[in-house]
Amino acid sequence: xxxxxxxxxxxRVLILALIVAFMIIASWRFAxxxxxxxxxxxxxxxxxxxxxxxxASMDAQIQTLxxxxxxxxxxxxxxxxxxxxxxxxxxxxxxPTYYQKTEEALDKALSFQSDDYAAISAKGALALARHDFxxxxxxxxxxxxxxxxxxxxxxxxADAQIELGHYAESAQTLQTMVxxxxxxxxxxxxxxxxxxxxxxxxxxxxxxxxxxxxxxxxENTAWVRTQLxxxxxxxxxxxxxxxxxxxxxxxRPNYVYAIAGLGRVHAARGDRSEAIKLLNQAVDIxxxxxxxxxxxxxxxxxxxxxxARQQYELVETIEKLYRANGVDMDMEIALFNADHDQxxxxxxxxxxxxxxxxxxxxxxxxxxxxxxxxxxxxxxxKYSEEALQLGTKDALKLFHAGMIALELGNKVQARQYLxxxxxxxxxxxxxxxxxxxxxxxxxxx
Amino acid sequence: MRKYFKGVVMSFVVLAxxxxxxxxSSSAASHREAPLISLDPTAxxxxxxxFRSYETGQEDKIVLVMDVIPGEEPSSGPNYWNFDPTVLYTxxxxxxxxxxxxxxxxxIQFKNEFRGTNADLDLxxxxxxxxxxxxxxxxxxxxxxxxQTYTVTMFNKGKKTVLGRDLxxxxxxxxxxxxxxxxxxxxxxxxxxxNGVRVFAGQxxxxxxxxxxxxxxTLNLRAPGTDMLSGFNVHTIALEVPASLLTxxxxxxxxxxxxxxxxxxxxSRRAVRVLxxxxxxxxxxDGDSWVQVQRLAxxxxxxxxxxxxxxxxxxxxxxxxxxxxxxxxxNPRLATALEAVFGADAAPLLDLRDVLLTYTPGNYQKxxxxxxxxxxxxxxxxASQNPLTVLAGDNAGWPNGxxxxxxxxxxxxxxxxxxxxxxxxxAVDANDLPLPEAFPFLSTPWNGRDRIHINP
Numbered sequence: 001x002x003x004x005x006x007x008x009x010x011x012r013v014l015i016l017a018l019i020v021a022f023m024i025i026a027s028w029r030f031a032x033x034x035x036x037x038x039x040x041x042x043x044x045x046x047x048x049x050x051x052x053x054x055x056a057s058m059d060a061q062i063q064t065l066x067x068x069x070x071x072x073x074x075x076x077x078x079x080x081x082x083x084x085x086x087x088x089x090x091x092x093x094x095x096p097t098y099y100q101k102t103e104e105a106l107d108k109a110l111s112f113q114s115d116d117y118a119a120i121s122a123k124g125a126l127a128l129a130r131h132d133f134x135x136x137x138x139x140x141x142x143x144x145x146x147x148x149x150x151x152x153x154x155x156x157x158a159d160a161q162i163e164l165g166h167y168a169e170s171a172q173t174l175q176t177m178v179x180x181x182x183x184x185x186x187x188x189x190x191x192x193x194x195x196x197x198x199x200x201x202x203x204x205x206x207x208x209x210x211x212x213x214x215x216x217x218x219e220n221t222a223w224v225r226t227q228l229x230x231x232x233x234x235x236x237x238x239x240x241x242x243x244x245x246x247x248x249x250x251x252r253p254n255y256v257y258a259i260a261g262l263g264r265v266h267a268a269r270g271d272r273s274e275a276i277k278l279l280n281q282a283v284d285i286x287x288x289x290x291x292x293x294x295x296x297x298x299x300x301x302x303x304x305x306x307x308a309r310q311q312y313e314l315v316e317t318i319e320k321l322y323r324a325n326g327v328d329m330d331m332e333i334a335l336f337n338a339d340h341d342q343x344x345x346x347x348x349x350x351x352x353x354x355x356x357x358x359x360x361x362x363x364x365x366x367x368x369x370x371x372x373x374x375x376x377x378x379x380x381x382k383y384s385e386e387a388l389q390l391g392t393k394d395a396l397k398l399f400h401a402g403m404i405a406l407e408l409g410n411k412v413q414a415r416q417y418l419x420x421x422x423x424x425x426x427x428x429x430x431x432x433x434x435x436x437x438x439x440x441x442x443x444x445x
Numbered sequence: 446m447r448k449y450f451k452g453v454v455m456s457f458v459v460l461a462x463x464x465x466x467x468x469x470s471s472s473a474a475s476h477r478e479a480p481l482i483s484l485d486p487t488a489x490x491x492x493x494x495x496f497r498s499y500e501t502g503q504e505d506k507i508v509l510v511m512d513v514i515p516g517e518e519p520s521s522g523p524n525y526w527n528f529d530p531t532v533l534y535t536x537x538x539x540x541x542x543x544x545x546x547x548x549x550x551x552x553i554q555f556k557n558e559f560r561g562t563n564a565d566l567d568l569x570x571x572x573x574x575x576x577x578x579x580x581x582x583x584x585x586x587x588x589x590x591x592x593q594t595y596t597v598t599m600f601n602k603g604k605k606t607v608l609g610r611d612l613x614x615x616x617x618x619x620x621x622x623x624x625x626x627x628x629x630x631x632x633x634x635x636x637x638x639x640n641g642v643r644v645f646a647g648q649x650x651x652x653x654x655x656x657x658x659x660x661x662x663t664l665n666l667r668a669p670g671t672d673m674l675s676g677f678n679v680h681t682i683a684l685e686v687p688a689s690l691l692t693x694x695x696x697x698x699x700x701x702x703x704x705x706x707x708x709x710x711x712x713s714r715r716a717v718r719v720l721x722x723x724x725x726x727x728x729x730x731d732g733d734s735w736v737q738v739q740r741l742a743x744x745x746x747x748x749x750x751x752x753x754x755x756x757x758x759x760x761x762x763x764x765x766x767x768x769x770x771x772x773x774x775x776n777p778r779l780a781t782a783l784e785a786v787f788g789a790d791a792a793p794l795l796d797l798r799d800v801l802l803t804y805t806p807g808n809y810q811k812x813x814x815x816x817x818x819x820x821x822x823x824x825x826x827x828a829s830q831n832p833l834t835v836l837a838g839d840n841a842g843w844p845n846g847x848x849x850x851x852x853x854x855x856x857x858x859x860x861x862x863x864x865x866x867x868x869x870x871x872a873v874d875a876n877d878l879p880l881p882e883a884f885p886f887l888s889t890p891w892n893g894r895d896r897i898h899i900n901p
Binding site: 117147149150151171174175178179180181182183184186187190193194197199202206209212213215216217251 | 485488524526718721
């Protein structure tokens with residue numbers, strides 16, 4: 001009896017010891033971002049420095065969690081993680097059907113544990129992805145109440161505030177976030193806010209800092225470097241933009257945002273066939289609406305009407321797919337329709353609805369442009385002014401303002417806007433730079 | 446059997462609790478989906494060591510080591526791992542037992558130097574053997590496309606001394622063709638700087654050891670265990686400092702009247718004003734302000750004692766604010782977790798506050814989480830060091846400072862587990878590579894070419 005009991009004690013001791021070791025070391029070693037408070041290395045595909053394996057490992061994670069839930073159907077943390085895994089899949093594949101799965105898993109987690117910080121903030125991130133910014137704000141505020149010292153929720157709050165046009169509040173949120181923990185997440189958001197406020201140098205400086213703070217080969221580093229490249233592109237610095245896109249692709253050869261960016265650089269330089277090739281490559285990897293639109297515009301600009309029409313139809317199909325999965329695309333579609341003179345009357349209504357949900361400078365600009373297309377220049381001017389209220393150096397918005405002013409007969413103003421637009425970036429769009437130049441010619445004193 | 450299984454499942458739940466979850470950022474159409482999580486390995490301190498040197502003839506020196514970047518795969522080229530120029534790395538020391546580690550501070554800051562594209566390849570590579578890299582500077586260093594240099598600065602009660610600048614970090618160990626004599630590069634990377642200090646920064650073998658794979662395989666244990674961290678590297682910053690430079694009375698290990706030091710390592714990033722005024726710049730050369738993003742003194746604390754929900758806050762705070770986290774020490778959640786899993790009592794051998802938070806056992810008025818070292822305790826030669834330290838009568842190891850050899854996992858298990866766990870452990874009792882007995886005290890890193898992942 002004695003030896004049996006000793007044996008059992010030893011067994012127990014061993015297990016206990018190993019569990020302790022397991023917990024200590026696992027959290028110690030294999031959660032590289034644990035100190036950011038929200039990470040689960042084994043679920044985070046970016047924890048691996050070999051990015052090519054990302055998809056496989058994500059699928060494996062999902063499988064493991066599903067198996068786990070079959071044997072433990074009330075494991076709320078597994079549900080939380082499953083939700084996050086689906087959200088990540090959506091990001092990697094661009095397939096919005098994962099949003100529904102994300103939602104189901106997170107709701108399940110919350111049904112067991114209603115105050116779980118991770119699930120609640122993930123609901124916020126899901127709402128962001130679906131462009132439901134009011135609800136994203138609500139979820140993230142709730143997460144912040146639960147734990148005001150973690151930075152994750154602040155990122156969601158700031159993103160939502162920016163999209164809702166609450167710029168001063170978002171500056172405060174980001175100040176809190178960066179004071180808590182300066183890192184790539186906060187630096188890149190601050191860069192964006194500075195960009196919106198027209199502080200291009202400050203935006204560049206912080207996006208570079210975000211890149212420099214990033215982990216080599218990680219997806220999020222690729223993301224911020226692509227943003228840095230976009231900033232250079234928007235300043236008309238094509239060479240530097242190209243360099244940063246190339247650097248991104250050196251680390252991650254299939255990084256779709258960088259491929260598309262490179263395509264835009266080629267288009268700007270007049271090499272449209274190379275641009276079409278790259279955009280096709282991007283769309284093949286991930287048919288994001290913004291890539292499909294650029295591709296359609298490139299076909300149109302090269303007189304390939306049939307190919308352009310196919311891409312534009314694809315936009316509508318994608319939009320339906322997104323909508324069916326709860327993603328609000330009103331603003332993007334309104335702008336797309338206005339640009340392509342489709343369903344203009346409905347488009348104004350759509351843009352008004354979008355603006356009501358997203359009263360940001362982007363929402364105001366889309367509405368202004370839709371109104372311009374239907375000939376309501378007075379109203380268009382009002383919203384265009386709103387779109388420029390922060391002093392954003394955005395060539396497209398300035399072009400919109402210039403064209404509206406032209407129709408209203410404000411020649412001096414029109415010339416100023418159009419000159420500014422082309423000076424900022426002579427390649428600001430596939431469709432409009434020539435139109436802007438022609439308009440300017442008519443305005444020469 | 447069923448109970449055993451339940452225990453295993455529970456342990457996963459506990460693990461998840463402790464590590465926390467990672468909402469990943471998501472992406473749909475056109476709003477800006479900035480990253481919501483920053484994986485931040487370059488600011489992630491995996492280990493902090495402080496001990497009296499056991500190198501022959503250097504016994505009057507104190508060694509401070511921090512390792513960053515967990516789990517470096519040796520072959521992860523072409524970029525490899527580097528120190529982070531946006532991070533400020535610091536060692537912070539308390540020499541008057543007031544718990545405030547602000548008496549002496551060492552700051553290490555890196556710069557990247559891009560030395561151009563190799564002309565023969567017309568392609569930027571961090572490291573290339575054209576010709577083989579045999580030197581950190583001058584002839585033989587042409588293949589270092591990327592070179593990191595660093596500055597070491599000492600602050601003594603605010604008095605600033607630049608100990609060394611333009612020092613060169615030893616690059617990652619790419620392989621024998623690119624770096625035919627890595628030991629020589631390491632030797633070149635050890636600098637004697639001002640005030641009798643020696644420094645080293647560069648890649649090393651990760652000195653930590655644990656059989657994690659067996660644990661993850663549903664506690665499929667084995668004896669001997671396999672070191673899960675075998676074959677992985679870290680980046681190391683090491684300082685060897687004359688004791689008289691650290692003690693309050695500036696006296697040596699034998700003469701000082703205040704032989705107890707407390708210390709922690711930390712990483713910080715630049716503070717930023719979100720919206721700048723006209724003409725305002727983000728960086729002043731002298732007026733930089735920094736925000737601490739991680740600190741590490743004793744092993745286990747950040748990872749196993751402080752709750753996930755408090756980690757951001759804990760990492761950002763000064764150790765003197767430890768009192769607000771005292772519950773974690775008086776009621777360790779490890780013990781709670783164990784009881785939840787097995788229903789058995791867990792009774793730490795001693796009050797964790799006495800070991801981790803105070804210089805005077807029983808006095809909990811001021812609590813500060815520091816690694817404490819009594820430098821009057823003679824160092825033990827490497828060959829005679831016992832990884833189980835004080836539990837095996839070797840008082841020159843953790844928690845009296847910490848040496849690379851110390852098996853902190855087993856020590857912690859036995860201390861926190863109590864008398865029932867006197868022989869518990871993971872059956873991995875040593876690092877995969879032998880530790881050297883001289884500065885910088887950590888082994889040569891695995892090279893990228895020859896390291897293969899077939900254990901052991």
